Amino acid sequence: MKAPRLLAFAVLAGGMTAAALAQPPQQPQDEDFSRLVKEWTTMPEFLSPLVDHLPKAAGVPSPKDILGYYPGMPKKLTRVADLNRYYRALAAASKRVKILPAGSTDEGRECLVTVVADEDTIRNLDTYKGYLARLADPRGLSDVEAHRIIGLAKPVYMFTGGLHSAETGPPEMLMELAYRLAVDESPLYEGIRRNVIVMVVNALDPDGRDRYVDWYYRHKISEETEADRLAGPPYWGKYIYHDNNRDINYSQVTMRNWLKFYLDWHPPIMHDLHESEPFMYTFSGQAPQNPTLDPILYGELPWFSNFEMTKMMSYGMPGVWTHAFVDMWSPGYLGFMSSNHNGMLRMYETFGNGGANTMKRTVDAPAGGGEAPGGGSMTTREWYRPIPPYKEVVWSQRNNTNYMETGVLSALELTSNFAKTVLENFYTKSRNSVESGGKDAPFGYVLPAGQRDMTRVEFIVNILRLQGVEVGRSTAEIKLKDETFPAGSLVVKRNQPYGRLAKILLEKQQFPDANLRTYDDTGWTMGLMSQADVREIGDRALLDVPVEPVDTMHVNGEVKGSGMWTAVLHNGANSLSTLRYRLKDLTYDATAQPYKAGDIELPAGSLLLPSSARVKGEIEKLGLQAVGLRQLPDVPKRPARLPRLAVYTTWGSTQDVGWVRYALDHFEFAYDLIYQERVRKGALRDAYDVIVIPSQGRTSKSLVFDIESKGKPLAYTKTPEFPTMGMYGESEDITGGMGLEGVVELEKFVKSGGVLITLGAASFFPAEFGITRTVEAARTSAQFYAPGPIVEAEIQQPSNPIFYGYTAKVVPVRYANGPLLRVPTEDRSKWVLMQFPGTDRSVLSGLMKGVAEIRGRPAVADVPVGQGHVILFATNPCYRWQNLGEFNMLANAILYSGGGRP
């Protein structure tokens, strides 16, 4: 059915309400839908005139026509294959819909984007794509030409949901939204289709979606009250959980797919749908705000959120609020790919039950675990929360769908009415980024050629390239006012569309106000995190330095000279570990002290390998530096054997373990992932030389006792009905933890010569459970506040193998809020390997309030226990694929301490 387009526009301009706009008298309606939605919505005020009805269109299937149920139905969740089946059926039936594949996940599921717009737009989608690409990089574009393009272009508004698998509502709602946008002939939808290109994703984490839906149907569908609510599945995606929204370096395959899609299409608006806060929070980008991003963005965010709140107040929907939640400081959230690239990040939190069951909920306490910077109760009336959520509510999945869908339709109404403003802003932000880089210092960054370990430079450059930042290689020596850099140095100039992003990632973070709290990390400076040399340049001449563009950087390793032996220098490259695993069939030694003879200098920890074409080939591939030797150097040596390695994980807190697994897999370590079952079985020393306990849980008690049993076993096993269960580990009952029997077995392991390595919060465990009896582990005071700053740590025992590859005495580390360790005074000089200076000057990036509390505390301690030892890291040397300069300490601890004390 074709609506009278011009008339519809006239009506819209005439100021009808959206409710009236959404009610076409002629179109047939789905009566069953209207009846059931009223039934599933727990109070009349939780429904709006935008979503209380569903139009029918001949030949175009609704989700019910394909799946057999309406989105938001109690006890129904949709798996990815079915989401895709619906979107494909919709696209097959409607010329207003098109499917764009966006790659596949770790487990082989499709990432899918469904586009909805009017027929003409869908037919010419590539033309519109081209307009956005031109506005995204306006270099060489005159203002007149830019405005001609804006006149022709349409904004893409991209909705994303299902990033957090326990937040089950958004992927359901998005199917219904796509259907409505495709078939509803009322003026509101006509306008949206004409003025906006809407995109929806199937699920941002398709692997996690399926695992969570399996888990829901297996365990959670019988929950009736809040008290019944069980833990979620041990895994969402392959490695990480909730941190898929903190993957600042896009390590995960799925997140890379979305970034690639984003940079291909340049949506000026990206809107990420989450669940937690009652009843709906719409993000307005409150303080602290990153000042490098364009001020326009900080106008746009409350513009949209206030509009949505206004509309939803007009429908009488309680509990819609803005302002007092997530801030605009860290650029590491997935949706920030939009604002980092001159677009607009939007975000909701709607209230959800962690599944599709209807139940009574208590909403008095802050649902975000008290992390909301606004703090306090969610149910008080505030200036940003004119009708607060109820203190108690019976909540259903359909309520969740109603709120979210009413919100996003309001956002689309605004976008449709101000499409040109959105495009104009997008263009202006892009242009401002280029211009600001040409007139405001810093003008860019130089990563000098010739650093000891260029693989870290390669890491930084390739992450920047992945993010669309242009990087060049200087074709000649760079001569600036105060500094000179060799030819071949890597140059990031700021006068480019993503120059602001380059600055945000490479600069030191100056947190604007120590009294403000933030939702996530305060520091992420890539050069410090990688311990690579990155120079900020204040000399404008950098912009004129001739460079050739770098697509992807690859460091070629090199063997200088020749001989029977090849010495691979331990220069701190993480790929040195990879080499050892690739050559695991060879027997060889490492140097135990630095060695110098003539022009040959070998740092301690260098590998002494028999020369061969294979060895040379691997060294070259891995970007390592080596020298050929005619004979073995006369220097103390140690056998470079690979330890039998295990990584211990709880069932209830697998995420930080996931980051360690990801890094170990990336660098090709061999290890067993062991759970409570294996630890309780005992005889650990027979099987392993080294056990790593990554940071997990908040306390050592939670590490030991893990998920509390609710009386019946909680199985994570693969069955024909639930094929995603039992992946990465399998258990008939994931509750209970290793328990005290497990502690005893770990102690036996150490006493009989094993090496236990604990990271971050896990380092409370050996101290508090008495494995390292004389070590105390204290906590910081309530006044102390350090959300992930980068601080200095002083190496106390530079000759300890853990520091092979480090040359400086003071190194930057990410502060991990691990234990404040104390070792007996008489043992300090032997056991403390690294410590925190704990002065204001030692905070390098981000915020640490109360720095004196960590003064002189051990950052790493190595404590002998029986025939073995425990290495306690108060830091977390393997944090979210970020602090790769620290990872080498963990690698050395694993590779050089195994099989008894070195």
Ligand SMILES: [Zn+2]
């Ligand atoms: Zn979330």
